[in-house]
Amino acid sequence: xxxxxxxxxxxxxxxxxxxxxxxxxxxxxxxxxxxxxxxxxxxxxxxxxxxxxxxxxxxxxxxxxxxxxxxxxxxxxxxxxxxxxxxxxxxxxxxxxxxxxxxxxxxxxxxxxxxxxxxxxxxxxxxxxxxxxxxxxxxxxxxxxxxxxxxxxxxxxxxxxxxxxxxxxxxxxxxxxxxxxxxxxxxxxxxxxxxxxxxxxx
Amino acid sequence: xxxxxxxxxxxxxxxxxxxxxxxxxxxxxxxxxxxxxxxxxxxxxxxxxxxxxxxxxxxxxxxxxxxxxxxxxxxxxxxxxxxxxxxxxxxxxxxxxxxxxxxxxxxxxxxxxxxxxxxxxxxxxxxxxxxxxxxxxxxxxxxxxxxxxxxxxxxxxxxxxxxxxxxxxxxxxxxxxxxxxxxxxxxxxxxxxxxxxxxx
Numbered sequence: 001x002x003x004x005x006x007x008x009x010x011x012x013x014x015x016x017x018x019x020x021x022x023x024x025x026x027x028x029x030x031x032x033x034x035x036x037x038x039x040x041x042x043x044x045x046x047x048x049x050x051x052x053x054x055x056x057x058x059x060x061x062x063x064x065x066x067x068x069x070x071x072x073x074x075x076x077x078x079x080x081x082x083x084x085x086x087x088x089x090x091x092x093x094x095x096x097x098x099x100x101x102x103x104x105x106x107x108x109x110x111x112x113x114x115x116x117x118x119x120x121x122x123x124x125x126x127x128x129x130x131x132x133x134x135x136x137x138x139x140x141x142x143x144x145x146x147x148x149x150x151x152x153x154x155x156x157x158x159x160x161x162x163x164x165x166x167x168x169x170x171x172x173x174x175x176x177x178x179x180x181x182x183x184x185x186x187x188x189x190x191x192x193x194x195x196x197x198x199x200x201x202x
Numbered sequence: 203x204x205x206x207x208x209x210x211x212x213x214x215x216x217x218x219x220x221x222x223x224x225x226x227x228x229x230x231x232x233x234x235x236x237x238x239x240x241x242x243x244x245x246x247x248x249x250x251x252x253x254x255x256x257x258x259x260x261x262x263x264x265x266x267x268x269x270x271x272x273x274x275x276x277x278x279x280x281x282x283x284x285x286x287x288x289x290x291x292x293x294x295x296x297x298x299x300x301x302x303x304x305x306x307x308x309x310x311x312x313x314x315x316x317x318x319x320x321x322x323x324x325x326x327x328x329x330x331x332x333x334x335x336x337x338x339x340x341x342x343x344x345x346x347x348x349x350x351x352x353x354x355x356x357x358x359x360x361x362x363x364x365x366x367x368x369x370x371x372x373x374x375x376x377x378x379x380x381x382x383x384x385x386x387x388x389x390x391x392x393x394x395x396x397x398x399x400x401x402x
Contacts, residue, residue: 034346035259036353042253042280044368046375049248051286059237070340077319081248084379089386111319114281114351119322121340137339140277144323151322163241174245174289181294182308182383 051081052171053163055110060122061150065142067128074147075118076154078110080167084175098186099179103172105197106164110151164196245290249379250372251318252364253280256350257327260338271332277346278327281320281354283364285372287311291396299389306389308380312398313372315365317358320351 057076062069086104093099112118126136138146158164172189179187193199255278262273291311298307324343331337358364377393384391 033260033262034349035261036350037257037259039354039357039364040255040257041364041367042255044250044252044371046250046371047248048375048379050289051244051246051248054242054244056240056242057237058239072340074322076322079244079318084247089383091386091388094387109318111282112322114317114320114355116348116351118351119344119347121344124340135337137337139337140324140326140343143340143343147322157239170243178289178292179383181292181297182306182380183387184297184299 048084049081049107050084050171050175051079052174053080053167055079055158055163056113057154059150059154061146063146063149064127065138065146067131067134068124068126068136068138068142070124070138070143070146071122073120073122074150075113075115076110076151077113078108080158080164080171081107081109082171082175083107087175089179094183098188099183100188100190101175101179103168103175103189103191105193106168106171108155108158108164108198110154159196159199164199165194168194168196245288246286247289247376248284248286249313249375250285250368252283252285252368254283254354254364255280256354258346258350260342260346262335270334272330273332273335273338275329275331275338276327277324277343279321279324279347279350281351282318283315283358283368284318285313285315285368287313287372287376304389305392306384307392307394308384310376310380310393310395312396313369313376314398315368320347 055076055078057074057078059074059076061072061074064070082104084104087101089099089101093101124136124138125131126134168191172191176187176189179189257276257278259274259276263269263271288311296309300306324347329338373395376395377391380393381391
């Protein structure tokens with residue numbers, strides 16, 4: 001009787017395994033489920049930005065939102081730049097032997113890289129009460145909040161490690177050189193707030 | 203210990219030991235955040251920036267009999283293409299002043315373009331996930347972004363209209379900017395650009 005039971009159990013297991021195998025072989029892959037539309041130009045903006053530093057970061061993000069933990073790896077790219085439309089050069093300034101101007105506040109552009117694998121989710125998990133019964137999936141809103149927090153941390157680090165201060169010094173030098181070539185006279189570029197116009201010391 | 207109560211005690215001890223092992227294995231310190239940072243000094247003037255939107259759809263409503271309800275979501279994000287000139291290539295001999303006619307001839311370095319990253323966040327344009335289907339998760343969105351990224355790079359390589367439009371706009375802006383600098387000093391400017399032999 002036990003032998004018959006064992007035999008029937010093995011047959012049932014074999015049938016189930018075949019069904020699962022066929023399903024796995026025939027189901028659509030994740031790639032097939034994604035459909036991409038052609039690119040569209042959203043806007044073109046005219047600028048006059050002096051860019052002195054380009055930044056490349058590869059960071060790991062371990063953060064929590066709404067009792068869910070996310071661990072991901074992100075590649076960030078960006079730049080530190082200065083809007084030269086804010087630099088006023090008028091005839092009064094040019095009448096002096098030395099042209100004196102002030103460096104405008106810095107702008108830090110920080111975005112996700114376009115290299116392959118620039119956003120990789122390593123793991124997500126639910127924590128707290130009844131976590132085993134709750135979903136660990138993050139919504140797009142939750143994911144966007146965590147990414148924004150990570151970007152703010154990266155910006156803060158640029159101020160704290162002196163990168164912005166160095167970028168301001170180099171921008172002042174670059175602007176001085178360019179204007180001396182154009183105006184054929186001595187140019188003095190003053191950089192107020194050496195640590196950065198948006199630097200806040202805690 | 204072959205009695206029923208003895209066997210139960212053995213089983214309990216084994217299960218407890220296994221649970222303890224699992225518990226201690228899962229309790230670890232969170233990995234400390236680490237990062238790699240690279241800073242490159244450049245001397246670029248960016249004159250135009252183009253935001254290019256890519257939209258992608260996840261559709262898992264394949265009609266399999268055991269999946270009840272739709273599972274569709276549409277997301278979009280922007281990627282940025284910028285046009286700039288390398289100021290380190292601007293030399294004093296590129297600026298020629300004619301005092302008699304009060305004109306300045308400036309030969310600027312060529313306008314180049316490069317990708318300047320993409321939005322970190324995604325815009326949710328639409329979603330329709332049935333009550334019996336699981337929500338779209340972060341891994342699926344990451345895959346969607348990866349596919350959209352590859353598609354955009356292929357389009358930029360095959361279709362020059364994006365770069366051409368951006369370069370044209372950047373040249374106009376550069377001419378306006380340097381002309382304004384010269385006019386502030388009472389000179390009329392003639393702006394030209396050196397040809398580009400290697401574009402990125």
